[in-house]
Amino acid sequence: MDVQRTYLRLIDRISLEYIVLLTMLVSSVYMLWQSYEFDIGSAGVFPRLTGAVVLIATLLLMFRSYLPDPLYSFVAESADLIDVDDEFTGEDEEEPDREDRRISVVDRPVHDSLMVAVFAVGYGILGYAIGILWASPIFVLIYGLWFRLSWKVLLVLIPISLLIGLGFYEALGLRIDRGEIFLTEGVL
Amino acid sequence: MSATQAIVEAAVTLFSWPTIGWVVVGIVLGVIAGALPGVGSAMGMAIVLPLTLPLGPVNAIVLLVSMYSGAMYGGSIAAILVNVPGTGGAAATTLDGYPMTKQGKAVKALAMSATASATAGFFAVLTLLLFSPILIEIVLLFGSPEFFLMAAFGIAMITVVVQGSIVKGIAAGAFGLMITSIGIAPNAPELRYTFGSLMLYDGLDFIAALIGMFAIAEMIKLAAKEGGIADEGLDMSGSVTEGVWETFRHPVTIVKSGYMGMLIGAIPGAGATVANFFAYGEAMRANPDGKFGDGEPLGVISAEASNNGTIGGSLIPTISFGIPGSGSTAVLLGGLLMHGLRPGPDLFDAELATTYTFLLALMIGNVFIILAGVFLVTRMGRITQLDTHLIIPVIIVLSVVGGYSLRTNWIDVATVLGLGILGYMMVKHDYSIIAFVLGVVLGPIAEENLMRSLQISDGSYAIFVTRPISLLIVILILLVLLGPYVKPWLAERRAGSE
Numbered sequence: 001m002d003v004q005r006t007y008l009r010l011i012d013r014i015s016l017e018y019i020v021l022l023t024m025l026v027s028s029v030y031m032l033w034q035s036y037e038f039d040i041g042s043a044g045v046f047p048r049l050t051g052a053v054v055l056i057a058t059l060l061l062m063f064r065s066y067l068p069d070p071l072y073s074f075v076a077e078s079a080d081l082i083d084v085d086d087e088f089t090g091e092d093e094e095e096p097d098r099e100d101r102r103i104s105v106v107d108r109p110v111h112d113s114l115m116v117a118v119f120a121v122g123y124g125i126l127g128y129a130i131g132i133l134w135a136s137p138i139f140v141l142i143y144g145l146w147f148r149l150s151w152k153v154l155l156v157l158i159p160i161s162l163l164i165g166l167g168f169y170e171a172l173g174l175r176i177d178r179g180e181i182f183l184t185e186g187v188l
Numbered sequence: 189m190s191a192t193q194a195i196v197e198a199a200v201t202l203f204s205w206p207t208i209g210w211v212v213v214g215i216v217l218g219v220i221a222g223a224l225p226g227v228g229s230a231m232g233m234a235i236v237l238p239l240t241l242p243l244g245p246v247n248a249i250v251l252l253v254s255m256y257s258g259a260m261y262g263g264s265i266a267a268i269l270v271n272v273p274g275t276g277g278a279a280a281t282t283l284d285g286y287p288m289t290k291q292g293k294a295v296k297a298l299a300m301s302a303t304a305s306a307t308a309g310f311f312a313v314l315t316l317l318l319f320s321p322i323l324i325e326i327v328l329l330f331g332s333p334e335f336f337l338m339a340a341f342g343i344a345m346i347t348v349v350v351q352g353s354i355v356k357g358i359a360a361g362a363f364g365l366m367i368t369s370i371g372i373a374p375n376a377p378e379l380r381y382t383f384g385s386l387m388l389y390d391g392l393d394f395i396a397a398l399i400g401m402f403a404i405a406e407m408i409k410l411a412a413k414e415g416g417i418a419d420e421g422l423d424m425s426g427s428v429t430e431g432v433w434e435t436f437r438h439p440v441t442i443v444k445s446g447y448m449g450m451l452i453g454a455i456p457g458a459g460a461t462v463a464n465f466f467a468y469g470e471a472m473r474a475n476p477d478g479k480f481g482d483g484e485p486l487g488v489i490s491a492e493a494s495n496n497g498t499i500g501g502s503l504i505p506t507i508s509f510g511i512p513g514s515g516s517t518a519v520l521l522g523g524l525l526m527h528g529l530r531p532g533p534d535l536f537d538a539e540l541a542t543t544y545t546f547l548l549a550l551m552i553g554n555v556f557i558i559l560a561g562v563f564l565v566t567r568m569g570r571i572t573q574l575d576t577h578l579i580i581p582v583i584i585v586l587s588v589v590g591g592y593s594l595r596t597n598w599i600d601v602a603t604v605l606g607l608g609i610l611g612y613m614m615v616k617h618d619y620s621i622i623a624f625v626l627g628v629v630l631g632p633i634a635e636e637n638l639m640r641s642l643q644i645s646d647g648s649y650a651i652f653v654t655r656p657i658s659l660l661i662v663i664l665i666l667l668v669l670l671g672p673y674v675k676p677w678l679a680e681r682r683a684g685s686e
Contacts, residue, residue: 147577
């Protein structure tokens with residue numbers, strides 16, 4: 001239970017928006033700085049322009065709560081040019097609250113979205129190591145077990161994942177049967 | 189080549205095998221993607237995009253536009269049967285479509301949706317075809333400075349039209365543009381931000397970015413939703429013929445809603461969702477006696493006619509200036525670029541026959557939409573009952589394999605997954621992923637045109653305000669970005685002075 005509590009406390013503290021803003025900030029600062037190091041000056045014009053816009057917008061968003069009122073509303077508030085009546089669209093607004101209240105729809109101790117992201121990244125890494133063709137059924141199996149899919153469903157999904165890989169292998173001649181670390185010579 | 193010659197050549201190409209077959213495949217795939225809530229046209233098209241690599245440019249684009257059209261109709265299936273719009277463009281359809289299902293008229297509503305979608309879609313594309321000579325004249329007036337500014341205008345429009353703050357939209361759009369700087373510069377032999385890795389020499393692939401943003405991000409989001417999309421049994425009762433004839437009894441609503449959709453669709457960022465509600469609202473205004481919200485047929489007809497009308501409209505900025513107005517047109521633009529077709533003058537000059545081929549494919553595709561609506565409708569309903577946890581692993585596998593297939597470069601797989609996760613976080617906090625994707629797709633074109641403009645002007649940025657069309661676009665950008673803030677301020681001042 002302690003692990004669960006620590007996890008929930010950690011998740012509460014992490015702001016996804018700050019991750020987005022930090023990603024934008026770090027990459028824009030790096031790109032701006034690097035753009036002055038290019039041997040051919042003209043190659044730096046576009047990244048400098050776009051990097052500057054990203055940097056300014058990111059800083060405004062990061063420090064929006066400290067901005068004076070007119071600037072705050074410019075930065076933080078929505079200014080929809082075309083308004084669709086709230087009477088029609090209100091239903092969408094309720095859903096995130098309901099989702100957020102429950103950690104998992106399959107009663108797991110970790111948020112479903114987080115697990116899908118972790119599984120997807122793991123699948124990518126495994127695909128790199130042993131080849132996407134072989135990683136696909138493993139990914140589907142682990143996914144299915146975590147999300148409590150029945151064995152009947154898994155027995156359908158696993159061959160489908162293999163068939164998708166084989167389809168690409170045949171149609172595009174894609175060597176997804178070999179990995180970069182294991183099975184480097186390929187199997188098929 | 190004259191426009192007439194091009195149309196004849198396009199018709200011959202379209203009706204030859206296998207091109208016509210790709211229209212059917214595209215419509216069917218689109219209807220399925222549209223009918224699956226959480227999938228929709230943009231994601232469906234993004235996943236299919238790598239598979240179009242072995243096809244020629246014409247067949248690939250015909251397949252993609254047919255999917256776009258099919259998905260727009262497909263979105264109404266889930267909206268009518270289970271009260272969950274398959275695409276945003278079918279949101280207003282739920283208001284009367286689902287009550288019709290509850291009244292035992294599901295098949296009638298689906299037939300009405302197919303007929304209204306197809307008829308309005310047909311007329312919108314026909315209008316686009318008829319007006320294309322004028323469009324060609326306008327496009328040919330544009331040079332590099334104007335195309336660069338149009339890219340900026342497209343992003344500016346999207347940041348204002350979509351929900352959330354403008355600054356968030358600008359940040360997302362500019363971030364998308366910025367990451368296209370990775371790799372060899374288009375105008376100079378300079379390697380940028382590659383960290384010495386050979387895998388990054390050609391930069392990030394925009395198709396991988398599209399797949400990540402539309403497929404992976406959406407799947408991560410979908411995972412948190414309750415298992416089955418529709419648990420209750422489907423009542424597939426009602427009459428197809430009654431639905432078809434009911435639709436044709438309201439030609440004014442179809443035409444008005446279709447053209448309303450076309451006009452709104454031409455505004456980057458506005459898209460089918462906005463058109464859907466506008467047309468529905470107009471139908472309510474024009475028919476005060478209608479029982480809107482309680483299974484009024486005009487509600488379904490207006491909503492469905494408008495969303496397919498947006499297809500014709502959204503193609504105007506996409507093929508003319510390279511500004512996709514929605515996620516689906518962003519993928520379509522990606523498809524055009526992937527197959528070596530550049531939006532702008534080329535599509536109206538050397539590639540005019542190709543352009544007409546996919547416009548004709550859209551028109552003919554509408555016939556198949558009616559056929560799908562009439563003959564497959566009772567079977568289509570089952571699609572909406574698929575559990576989300578069956579869809580997610582399949583879509584992730586397709587996305588990863590599709591990403592790898594683009595260039596057999598692991599950076600593309602990393603892009604699919606990395607941008608997918610980033611996209612999820614952006615969606616959660618109202619950062620426009622459409623603006624981001626637009627930036628990624630338009631980045632290389634924008635940079636090329638910016639550098640060409642600066643070469644013409646010897647490095648002076650004045651070129652963007654000294655040419656009349658450029659100046660007009662600059663003014664438009666300023667109006668779009670500042671308008672929402674200046675307007676209330678002016679109104680306040682006016683009220684104060686009175």
